[in-house]
Amino acid sequence: MSDWNREDPLDRNPPGGRASPLRRAIGLGSSGSGAHHWWLQRVTAVALVPLSIWLVASLIAHARDGQQDLLAWLGRPAVAVTMAALWVILFWHMKLGLRVIVEDYVHADRMKFAILIVVDLVSLALMAIGVFTNLYLALH
Amino acid sequence: MLIRSSKQVSRWRRPRRFPVPPASGTSPASRIEQGKTWPEPQGATRVRHLRIFRYDPESGNNPRVDTFAIDRDKCGPMLLDALIKIKNEIDPTFAFRRSCREGICGSCAMNIDGTNWLACIRALDEMNEPATVYPLNNMDVVKDLVGDQAHLFAQLHSIKPWLRTRTPAPANSERLQSPEERAKLDGDYECILCFCCTSGCPSHWWNGDRFLGPAVLLQAHRWLVDSRDEATDERLDELEDPFKLYRCHTILNCTRTCPKGLNPGKKIAEIKLMIQQRRS
Amino acid sequence: MPSSRPRPRSPDVRIYKPQLTSVLSIAHRATGVLLSAGSVLLVAWLVAVADGSNAYAALDGFLRSWIGIILLVGWTFSLFYHLCNGIRHLSWDMDFGFELASIYLSGWLVVSASVVLTLATWIIGMAAGR
Numbered sequence: 001m002s003d004w005n006r007e008d009p010l011d012r013n014p015p016g017g018r019a020s021p022l023r024r025a026i027g028l029g030s031s032g033s034g035a036h037h038w039w040l041q042r043v044t045a046v047a048l049v050p051l052s053i054w055l056v057a058s059l060i061a062h063a064r065d066g067q068q069d070l071l072a073w074l075g076r077p078a079v080a081v082t083m084a085a086l087w088v089i090l091f092w093h094m095k096l097g098l099r100v101i102v103e104d105y106v107h108a109d110r111m112k113f114a115i116l117i118v119v120d121l122v123s124l125a126l127m128a129i130g131v132f133t134n135l136y137l138a139l140h
Numbered sequence: 141m142l143i144r145s146s147k148q149v150s151r152w153r154r155p156r157r158f159p160v161p162p163a164s165g166t167s168p169a170s171r172i173e174q175g176k177t178w179p180e181p182q183g184a185t186r187v188r189h190l191r192i193f194r195y196d197p198e199s200g201n202n203p204r205v206d207t208f209a210i211d212r213d214k215c216g217p218m219l220l221d222a223l224i225k226i227k228n229e230i231d232p233t234f235a236f237r238r239s240c241r242e243g244i245c246g247s248c249a250m251n252i253d254g255t256n257w258l259a260c261i262r263a264l265d266e267m268n269e270p271a272t273v274y275p276l277n278n279m280d281v282v283k284d285l286v287g288d289q290a291h292l293f294a295q296l297h298s299i300k301p302w303l304r305t306r307t308p309a310p311a312n313s314e315r316l317q318s319p320e321e322r323a324k325l326d327g328d329y330e331c332i333l334c335f336c337c338t339s340g341c342p343s344h345w346w347n348g349d350r351f352l353g354p355a356v357l358l359q360a361h362r363w364l365v366d367s368r369d370e371a372t373d374e375r376l377d378e379l380e381d382p383f384k385l386y387r388c389h390t391i392l393n394c395t396r397t398c399p400k401g402l403n404p405g406k407k408i409a410e411i412k413l414m415i416q417q418r419r420s
Numbered sequence: 421m422p423s424s425r426p427r428p429r430s431p432d433v434r435i436y437k438p439q440l441t442s443v444l445s446i447a448h449r450a451t452g453v454l455l456s457a458g459s460v461l462l463v464a465w466l467v468a469v470a471d472g473s474n475a476y477a478a479l480d481g482f483l484r485s486w487i488g489i490i491l492l493v494g495w496t497f498s499l500f501y502h503l504c505n506g507i508r509h510l511s512w513d514m515d516f517g518f519e520l521a522s523i524y525l526s527g528w529l530v531v532s533a534s535v536v537l538t539l540a541t542w543i544i545g546m547a548a549g550r
Contacts, residue, residue, distance in 0.1 A: 016426070020294075021290040021291055021293070021294035022294045022297050022298060024291065024294065024349065025291060025294035025295040025297065025298040026298050027349065027350055027383075029378075030377065030378050030379065030380060030381040030384055031380075031381050031382065032377060032380055032381070033380065033381070033382065034380055034381050034382040034383075034385065034386040035380055035386075035412075035415045035416065035419055037382065037386070038386055038412060038416075039416060039419070042510065042513060045506050045509075045510060046510065048503075048506075049503065049506075049507065052499060052503055053503075056496070056499065056541060059545075060541065060544055060545045060548060061548065063545050063548060064548075067469060067472070067476050067477075067480075070469050071469065071470075071472075074466075074469065074470075083466075087463070090459055091459070094452075094455075094456050094459060097452050097456075098452075098453075098456060100389070101449060101452075101453070103347075103382065103383075104343070104346050104347060104387070105346060107347075126459065126460065126463050129463055129467065130463045130466060133463075133466050133467055133470050134466070136470060137469075137470050156437055156438075157434065157435055157436070157437065157438065158433050158434075158436070158438050160433055160434060162434055163434075166429065166431070166434075167426065167428075167429065169425065169426045169427070169428050170428040170429045170430075170431070172431065193430070195428055197425070197427070200425060202428065203428045251430075251435060251436070253437070254435060254436055254437025255436070255437050255439070272435070274430060274431060274435055275430040276430065277430055277431065277432035277435070277436060278429060278430060278432040279429070279430050280427040280428070280429060280430075281427055281428050281429070281430050282427065287430055288427065339432075340436060342432075342433065342442060342445075342446075345432040345433060389445060390445070390509060390512050390513075391441055391442055391445040392441040392445075392523055393436075393439065393441050393442050395441075395518065395520060395523065396439055396441045396520065396523075403518055403519075403520075405512075405518060406515065406518035409512055409513060409515050409518070410515055412513070413513075413514075413515060
């Protein structure tokens, strides 16, 4: 499947070239990274186990609340802090996960870099919006 | 169904393939066409049908799927027996690799009824009717069931699968191992490099140019745990890469399909743990 | 002769049999993408609550419509599936549960647990809400 639509000027070993198989297998060599990404994905996953259970339980408990009740609940410091932590960890985890998906399926390098930038910025923006909204509600 | 051994053939027959368009993402030269149906054997009571991928590089045509009919009473019990019978008696141009016919050389690995296995140890009785036979997945096809493995062996070459030492060899003896140290190679050294796992790994389908794949990573593990090897540091440095190693997403098609009952998925997890160990 | 013709690539996803291993893996990825989309909605909901304008009423009305309920059930299932299968992945990362029998047993456990947890959540949610 991967032989199609892979031509890219940044590809040093284009299909049909005469480079040796070993040169192709070595590619650009090892980047010496990847472990940090792998570790952070695990750390955020562990944190999301209690946080996501807390989120579902809270949403059930407040399923029938009106807007005023929700505002009172979200204004409590413990709720604000927990939910702000949820946003940071959730969107961090999402950023790491979506990055892997993009790297898996997008092979044209410049397109891939562009999408990765968008993924990172959107994740950080969502994280910021969530955290600041919680702070706003807690301090108002 | 609970799988206790990779030797079990799943009874779950449907769906037989993922719901993707038959020609999705393939180059025009890779599209598979309707092939030829070869004549039924005369006077046979037990007939087995095999739908086999064919590609003739000299014809200039696209690959196709031919249907062969085999008289089970005049054929040995294994798929390899049927393939040899086809080559001997029906179509002498049919090409496939085989050597030992007892599951130790790894030559006759192919995609059988949708999963990768060795033709010599897959009984015809365990196969679908009609059975489907394709070459190992995601390889440039040289002819019929023969795929070009140059890239896979180059990937193996790239991890330097040989003893790397700094201490000179002892003058009057070999480099010795205790029985416990030797036992660490169990589950690694049995690999016959048939590449059933690598060619069945979706991560290797999408990023086979950079991801080393389960078979090669299993070999990398084999040299990491060898007590005589003195290049563990360099080996881990060379593996730590988002693509070479971490493209493994623990899908575990490798462990599911290994015809030798090995566990490449587990060994790759152990490499990741080794890298984590030295970081913290 | 045809030496210039590129070799065909042997088929992979087009012919490879779906097995519990690969199906649960792609489901983990799919639920991850759905949850990413859902988390955008979650932040939108928080902002709507804080905003105090008509936005909240509109979003709340949408989420209580049939389409909204279907989306929420899908979100709940995705969350529980991704959570349970994520725990399965964490155990593999600790080199635990790699025997083929364990892989299949834990796989079916994850599927059943996510269905049961989704049902339980909605039964409790409906009961508490009325």
